Amino acid sequence: MSVNATPAGAQVSAEAERPTTTVPTQRGGRRKPPLSENKRAERRLGWLLCAPAALVMVAVTAYPIIYSVWLSLQRYDLRFPDQREFIGLENYVTVLTNEFWWTAFGVTALITVVTVAVELVLGMGLALIMHRTLVGRGLVRTSALIPYGIVTVVAAFSWRYAWTPGTGYLADLFSDGAPLTERASSLAIIMLAEIWKTTPFMALLLMAGLALVPEDLLKAASTDGATSWQKFTKVMLPVMKPAILVALLFRTLDAFRVFDNIFVLTAGGNETSSVSMLAYNNLIRGLNLGIGSTMSVLIFITVAIIAFVFVKLFGTAAPGSDDGERR
Amino acid sequence: MAVETTTRAKVRWGLLDVLVVVFALVPVLWIASLSFKTPATLTDGNFIPREWTLDNYRTIFDTDQFVRALINSIGIALIATLIAVVLGAMAAYAISRLDFPGKGLLVGVSLLIAMFPQVSLVSPLFEIERQLKIFDTWPGLILPYITFALPLAIYTLSAFFKQIPWDLEKAAKMDGATQAQAFRRVIAPLAAPGLFTTAILVFIFCWNDFLFAISLTSTERSRTVPAALSFFTGASQFEDPTGAICAAAVVITVPIILFVLFFQRRIVSGLTSGAVKG
Numbered sequence: 333m334s335v336n337a338t339p340a341g342a343q344v345s346a347e348a349e350r351p352t353t354t355v356p357t358q359r360g361g362r363r364k365p366p367l368s369e370n371k372r373a374e375r376r377l378g379w380l381l382c383a384p385a386a387l388v389m390v391a392v393t394a395y396p397i398i399y400s401v402w403l404s405l406q407r408y409d410l411r412f413p414d415q416r417e418f419i420g421l422e423n424y425v426t427v428l429t430n431e432f433w434w435t436a437f438g439v440t441a442l443i444t445v446v447t448v449a450v451e452l453v454l455g456m457g458l459a460l461i462m463h464r465t466l467v468g469r470g471l472v473r474t475s476a477l478i479p480y481g482i483v484t485v486v487a488a489f490s491w492r493y494a495w496t497p498g499t500g501y502l503a504d505l506f507s508d509g510a511p512l513t514e515r516a517s518s519l520a521i522i523m524l525a526e527i528w529k530t531t532p533f534m535a536l537l538l539m540a541g542l543a544l545v546p547e548d549l550l551k552a553a554s555t556d557g558a559t560s561w562q563k564f565t566k567v568m569l570p571v572m573k574p575a576i577l578v579a580l581l582f583r584t585l586d587a588f589r590v591f592d593n594i595f596v597l598t599a600g601g602n603e604t605s606s607v608s609m610l611a612y613n614n615l616i617r618g619l620n621l622g623i624g625s626t627m628s629v630l631i632f633i634t635v636a637i638i639a640f641v642f643v644k645l646f647g648t649a650a651p652g653s654d655d656g657e658r659r
Numbered sequence: 660m661a662v663e664t665t666t667r668a669k670v671r672w673g674l675l676d677v678l679v680v681v682f683a684l685v686p687v688l689w690i691a692s693l694s695f696k697t698p699a700t701l702t703d704g705n706f707i708p709r710e711w712t713l714d715n716y717r718t719i720f721d722t723d724q725f726v727r728a729l730i731n732s733i734g735i736a737l738i739a740t741l742i743a744v745v746l747g748a749m750a751a752y753a754i755s756r757l758d759f760p761g762k763g764l765l766v767g768v769s770l771l772i773a774m775f776p777q778v779s780l781v782s783p784l785f786e787i788e789r790q791l792k793i794f795d796t797w798p799g800l801i802l803p804y805i806t807f808a809l810p811l812a813i814y815t816l817s818a819f820f821k822q823i824p825w826d827l828e829k830a831a832k833m834d835g836a837t838q839a840q841a842f843r844r845v846i847a848p849l850a851a852p853g854l855f856t857t858a859i860l861v862f863i864f865c866w867n868d869f870l871f872a873i874s875l876t877s878t879e880r881s882r883t884v885p886a887a888l889s890f891f892t893g894a895s896q897f898e899d900p901t902g903a904i905c906a907a908a909v910v911i912t913v914p915i916i917l918f919v920l921f922f923q924r925r926i927v928s929g930l931t932s933g934a935v936k937g
């Protein structure tokens with residue numbers, strides 16, 4: 333009896349959803365030629381309600397990014413404003429032939445790849461714990477949310493003090509020097525801080541996918557003698573694929589923006605700058621708007637390429653997009 | 660037999676739980692511990708302070724620098740949250756309930772912005788805000804915060820709005836209410852929990868920001884706590900700021916802990932529904 337309850341419930345909700353998706357097409361088919369007054373009012377209201385959000389989003393991103401392209405084509409150093417002139421792609425040549433840029437690019441790529449890979453594994457484990465634990469589910473979920481919610485700068489300071497000999501508990505435990513003064517260990521600590529902070533977010537996205545795995549399918553697999561690992565790889569992973577891809581896409585692009593942790597932990601010392609850090613330094617510290625903007629544009633292009641490749645390779649449906657049929 | 664395995668399973672899950680809790684909490688507890696230590700015991704590496712003191716907290720609340728930053732943080736985050744939730748709710752309502760051309764475009768644009776590298780905006784916004792004379796002001800930070808919070812707000816809210824029973828709105832319209840009235844009187848009250856959850860998520864986002872906060876401000880006038888923290892030098896130049904930084908860090912962590920403690924369920928459902936169910 334109780335076994336039947338879940339599928340029946342699922343059926344009902346599926347049934348309930350269907351009318352809302354099919355009715356509009358029927359109605360649209362019937363009333364296509366003359367756009368009814370109602371329909372036109374609905375459109376107007378739709379545009380009206382979306383306009384403010386759309387305007388703000390476009391005004392604060394699209395216009396500046398175009399302006400940024402324009403700035404990147406100029407020699408424009410705020411310390412020498414009279415030397416401002418149009419120099420075409422010269423800034424791009426300067427940046428792309430600069431070894432600091434490529435070091436920072438390498439650091440950013442390394443951090444992105446390593447943290448996202450580790451987070452996927454840890455996040456999956458955490459998602460399973462949060463979803464299936466028999467005891468203390470609320471406690472686990474609450475504690476997991478703390479790294480997600482905490483201010484990154486605060487967490488970074490905590491890690492910095494933890495790894496500084498004297499104020500720290502980890503520095504003496506794992507090494508005899510000051511780990512934050514050496515490149516390899518600094519990078520490892522930056523990655524640790526990133527992973528600590530963002531694994532819960534990854535886990536939450538994955539948990540949303542876990543919730544979609546039908547319980548009776550797992551039971552059926554058990555009855556057929558599947559091991560836990562087989563259930564995980566053959567039943568859960570396929571169902572979770574969209575959630576995994578969304579989580580990966582979001583985390584990859586987010587990891588590529590790494591800034592706060594590096595700023596606090598090493599300030600970019602010992603060649604641990606990320607591209608964001610480098611762009612910030614050129615702009616705010618160096619006051620070089622031309623070079624800073626060039627880096628901004630290059631980062632934007634890189635992110636666009638990553639997003640494009642993700643979507644092309646995996647064909648993820650955009651989260652929040654309207655095609656509910658995807659499930 | 661069955662009882663025994665479930666007990667064993669419970670113990671195993673319990674151990675995993677403990678592992679997660681320790682992993683999640685230790686860094687937070689460490690910085691809290693540092694904030695209660697006296698300058699003399701600051702470097703003893705003890706997890707529990709041997710001598711407790713509130714001096715660090717007294718110091719930061721005595722300095723204008725921190726108090727000002729705290730006011731900026733609270734004010735900016737609250738205003739940005741309010742505006743983002745209102746604009747986001749309007750758009751999400753339209754996306755989840757109305758049929759109009761350009762809907763897909765809006766969803767696409769918000770997705771793009773959710774993935775946008777913020778650092779790419781730092782240089783143009785720096786220049787634009789200087790020209791508009793809003794550099795180093797509250798609006799100068801509120802604007803980018805709203806922008807980057809909107810995709811989050813729109814996704815989470817559309818997910819919530821899709822769960823609201825449509826029929827109630829129809830019934831209201833049958834009784835003579837206009838679409839706008841139906842929104843205000845019927846849907847809005849039902850949507851309140853979703854709005855609240857979204858507000859928490861957006862607030863956390865604004866509260867957290869560091870990049871814009873250090874790039875688009877230059878003085879105490881609008882510098883928020885995360886930015887101020889990184890410039891903290893202590894009461895005098897010769898004083899080690901560690902204790903003060905830790906105390907300030909704890910102060911801005913308290914609201915987050917409170918949110919998480921009281922609204923764990925809502926935050927989890929908000930984040931997960933926005934992500935997949937969309």
